[in-house]
Amino acid sequence: MNIKLILLLIFIPFFSISHEVNIEDKSVEKIVKERMANMSKIKAYSSKMYPLAMASEFDEIKLLNEELLHAAKDFKELFPLGSQGGKASELIWGDRETFDLYNDNFIKSIEDIGLSIENQDSVSLMENFNIMASNCGTCHKKFRN
Numbered sequence: 001m002n003i004k005l006i007l008l009l010i011f012i013p014f015f016s017i018s019h020e021v022n023i024e025d026k027s028v029e030k031i032v033k034e035r036m037a038n039m040s041k042i043k044a045y046s047s048k049m050y051p052l053a054m055a056s057e058f059d060e061i062k063l064l065n066e067e068l069l070h071a072a073k074d075f076k077e078l079f080p081l082g083s084q085g086g087k088a089s090e091l092i093w094g095d096r097e098t099f100d101l102y103n104d105n106f107i108k109s110i111e112d113i114g115l116s117i118e119n120q121d122s123v124s125l126m127e128n129f130n131i132m133a134s135n136c137g138t139c140h141k142k143f144r145n
């Protein structure tokens, strides 16, 4: 076998592994900025939703809730290996199972708000809004520095 081919065979697995775990510094910065922007949006949408939930403004709150759901789903994907930074706790990469669970609980609570809106149910809307909002503190306490 020629030497170039042998070297190639030795290094192919190395390249593919290192590609997965190492992210360039520049893209890490970009990812951190993106997830911070994402959280700012989550804060803005949820603050706007509160008075609308209180007033049972189903049509208006529906649009904001859909935006909130997108932002929450995107947020979960913005923590690839090696993207430590910002105020994100190191623990996110140490206990991914719990972090994923908290994200999924958050996403589920937003979907439940969607059901209350569909059913035009003011009481469950407020209940589900409060459950959604309680997820913010639960996650920050454990996973935000």
Ligand code: HEC
Pocket (backbone or CB within 6 Å): 032, 035, 036, 037, 039, 040, 042, 043, 046, 085, 086, 087, 088, 089, 099, 102, 103, 106, 132, 133, 135, 136, 137, 139, 140, 143, 144
């Ligand atoms: C599953 C975890 C999780 C949930 C749920 C969550 N957050 Fe966060 N939040 C974080 C993490 C992690 C950061 C730090 C991100 C970083 O700096 O890289 C953060 C950062 C923030 C920031 C700072 C953004 C910035 O520009 O620095 C705000 C504001 C915020 N969250 C508000 C909220 C609100 C409001 C809710 C609920 C409606 C919420 N968060 C729900 C994990 C969560």
